[in-house]
Amino acid sequence: MSKVLVVYGSTTGNTESVSEVIAKALTNGGHAVEVQSAGDVSAENLAEGYDAVFFGCSTWGDDEIELQDDFIPLYDDLDKAGLSGKKVAVFGCGDTSYEHFCGAVDVIEEKSESLGAILLGDTLKIDGDPEADEVATWLTPISAKL
Numbered sequence: 001m002s003k004v005l006v007v008y009g010s011t012t013g014n015t016e017s018v019s020e021v022i023a024k025a026l027t028n029g030g031h032a033v034e035v036q037s038a039g040d041v042s043a044e045n046l047a048e049g050y051d052a053v054f055f056g057c058s059t060w061g062d063d064e065i066e067l068q069d070d071f072i073p074l075y076d077d078l079d080k081a082g083l084s085g086k087k088v089a090v091f092g093c094g095d096t097s098y099e100h101f102c103g104a105v106d107v108i109e110e111k112s113e114s115l116g117a118i119l120l121g122d123t124l125k126i127d128g129d130p131e132a133d134e135v136a137t138w139l140t141p142i143s144a145k146l
């Protein structure tokens with residue numbers, strides 16, 4: 001059993017609902033999961049006490065990548081989160097009609113990796129309404145590494 005923290009930034013609830021799907025699946029797989037809105041956490045030692053952290057964030061902006069508002073302070077201070085050697089997975093919702101489809105997911109993945117996190121697999125980028133099947137397919141190989 002692993003202890004997993006899921007932290008999400010979500011404005012209209014899409015990434016939040018994906019977080020809940022992930023948490024339910026991981027809980028059913030025997031893991032201890034905590035879900036938090038990025039607006040309710042501090043970056044300081046965020047990963048302490050967890051085996052893995054799942055970051056979820058939607059993308060906002062037109063010409064450039066903008067992270068969902070609640071996630072911005074966490075992203076800015078991510079170096080304080082204690083991610084070195086920690087297992088990390090990144091997911092988020094977006095829209096392929098924008099130039100930077102799920103750009104927030106990419107920048108969070110890059111920053112986590114640069115801080116020494118061990119990426120559990122590919123990112124999950126959801127176009128439009130989240131579907132549980134899509135989440136489950138992504139999660140299967142990732143949860144095998146927990």
Ligand SMILES: Cc1cc2nc3c(=O)[nH]c(=O)nc-3n(C[C@H](O)[C@H](O)[C@H](O)COP(=O)(O)O)c2cc1C
Nearest residue numbers: 010011012013014015058061093094095098101102
């Ligand atoms: C003003 C605006 C800007 C957006 N910019 C992007 C973008 O740059 N890239 C992207 O993939 N999606 C973009 N989106 C789509 C949202 O990320 C998408 O609706 C997502 O599902 C919202 O997730 P949330 O409910 O978790 O916040 C944008 C949407 C709006 C309304």
